[in-house]
Amino acid sequence: MRGEERMSGCRDKDQCPHLSAAGVDKREYVVALAGNANVGKSATFNQLTGVEQDIGNWPGKTIERAEGLLQYRGQRIRIIDLPGIYSINALSTEEQISREFIAHDHPDVVVNIVDASALERNLFFTLQLAELDSPLILAVNQMDLAAQKGIHIDTQKLSGLLGVPVIPTIAIQGKGIIALSDAIVSAVRDRPKPHTIRYGREVEDRIEKIMKLLPSGAGGYPPRWSAIKLLEGDTDTVWEVKKEAPDVIAASQVYARELERIHGEPAGTVMSGERYHAAERMVSEVMEIHTHGDQEVTLTERIDRIALHPVLGYLLLILTIGGLLIWTFIIGAWMSEFITTFLAGIAPIRPLVKGSVPEILFNGAWTGFVASLTLIIPYIIPFYLFLALIEDTGFLTRFSMMLDRGMHRMGLHGKAIIPLVLGFGCTVPACFSCRIIESPKQKFLAAFLVTLVPCSARTIVILGVVAVFVNIWWALALYLFDFILIVLLGRIAFRVLPGESVGMIMEMPDYHIPHLPGVLGQTWQRTKSLIWIVLPAYIAGSIVITGAYAMGFLEPINTLLSPVTVLLLGLPLLTGVVFVFGIIRKEMTLLALAALSGTTVFSTIMTPAQLIVFALVAMLYVPCISTIMVLVQEFGWRRAMGITSLETALALGFGTVAIRLLGLIL
């Protein structure tokens, strides 16, 4: 569904008579949604634009900015949902995306979404936006949850203090969205600028002195912002100002030293302290807390007593992750069989290649279509559904906390568990989610390990080849081998890679009762984006395989690869082409194998040892094309190729050894 067709916040046409009004402003405005992680930016975005954006209950959900369109009162307003950001002094990639967009791209209005329950911490970021002097609207979200905690906020008064509109909202229920849309429409014209919030005397004096030194309009930023950033020693600002006015840098460094002497802390920390003092002052004026007598233990605390318990917590963790995988494959197998029977009724699947050219091509397309519907989608849907539940409730952050220590052994920290678990579904989104990790070294390390996690595609190869035709224990052994390999490679890479590892600092959200439409919506979003990759790749890939085979193009490739496939790995000749196609998507190896051998009973063409080695190599060698592209985008060609060649070498090395050892046992 396209955003243009929806007018969120006004389901009733009569409420919006302005759509067709004369004098429509042709200009398209840009409005950014920004704020701390996990405050409801994505929920607000969905309500404003009608575009489904994943909503999860872990900080760092939105890792790339999302765009949608709000058409309201004759205005076209492009809404940008930015990743969560705690401070302009950005650390992680996701935060840098937000910082860059707000500071460099100058959106017409920034809608700062704040969590009513933690106003003080949220206002810290608001004050940084005020320093930037960008037109601002404040949406105080999750008013209901705050009210449950006895917190009442006078949004009128807050609006007076900040000098910008303040709208109370409950985004998940759509409350306050009309008021927010109205405020956005007026704000793109009025451009409400926040008041200048003054800090302590010793700080203000120095800000003023630097502002006087700055050449007008240096770097295109407001002078007060530049002055503050220079005091803080912000690298980007220092670098930009240095080009125009190098002497200002020296002066601001002197002032920063003076501040450090007065306060006994680095100037950056002094500034943050000042912002918090200002935030405290505001909160004390606008917030009232009424607690009802005796403090009862919150639901979150009750659950945490189990979820973070030294014994029960780990038990819960094993049960959940184990349950996730078992549930995925039980439900997946059931759905897969159901679809297979259904499709077999429509047209028989004939991987055998014969007949006229159109017939061959149709056969290929049909086989690819059936394979994608029966091999991947049945497994992906239950996986993402269960995962959405773990995310939405908030359990994922608890697993991060419980596993933090263990992850240290691989140079990672607890947050990395999020991409690793996502990796069981599909490697591509899992690699993207590594952006939540702050240090570049750890981010790369996590992405490297994610490419080794058995994703659903690899699991299907292992199950489809080994569990079916050898036995389930060898399939589990392959899994176990993969986990051990991940831990060992993690430890080695941690030592070898340059850069430092930083410990975890992570917000712990309250538990939510899962919001069913949200969970279903998220499952569907993720599945849909995969179908877009899987379906065309399958159909096209399958047509190419059968077509090329029928025309005899595949023999040369097999012959070329035979030294590796036949001599080293001891596999049948036709696996050369199979592995080439597996690069598109790993489960295509199954498809190609079936198409080329003319049978789906793989035990007739390979011995048990060969089947195990085939699955082992398919599991480890070259990550699929989509994964390689993500790695290139995130880390550049050199590192992407490094991972690819390392993993291929490992696959060949282990495969060569395994075929010889397994030959002795099986």
Place this chain on the structure above:
Amino acid sequence: MASEQLEEYLESILDIEEKEGIAKTSAIARCMKVAPASVTEALQTLSDKGFVHYEPYKGAYLTDQGREMARKVKRRHRLLEVFLSDVLHITGENVHDEACRMEHTLSDETERALCKMLNAPARCPHGSLIEACDRDVESCSACLKENPLAPTCTRDEHLVPVTSLRPGQKGTIAFIRGDSSVVQRLTDLGLTLKTDILLIRKAPLLGPVEISVRKTRLAIDHVIADHIFVTACAEKSG
């Protein structure tokens, strides 16, 4: 008995107490590698001087005075270890043994100067935490900048890392030590000086600690949390 020996006893008792709650005579004897009879005698002397509470057959625990003394010596011991290994490049066993002999003769002034010279290290070469000193300064960086060493009064309260709070115990942030970007991150998340902080729980196996600050709960890596020093508030009764 020489004061050196008494200080060694205090250190051992502190170690054992932290692990086992009360220091039994037998445990002290094992730790110091001496006969239990000598331990009994030493405990008697320490008890007379008001450093420990000693109950025959049960063991000993430190008095406030004794604890302060023991911590001071421990701090000196670990500072000296850093000096010996990082500056003088002494290796192996010798680091500990030398530090053991030197720690008893170090004056307050030398200790301060040593701490400054070593840039207020957080841990000894063996990885144990070096506790904050008892000087009345805002933070280590304030002390490092101070020049020349001015005589200062000592703090009223004892500073502890947030990791030593008990679950449910509150403290007020006194200062944060560590890498500047981490300190900045913590400050931006609301851990500014003099802010109240509540330890909610410690994850098992030296995992992260969960704290609450400004109505936000954060999970913080154990090592980072070791560097957040707080003035502990009295524990809630009941």
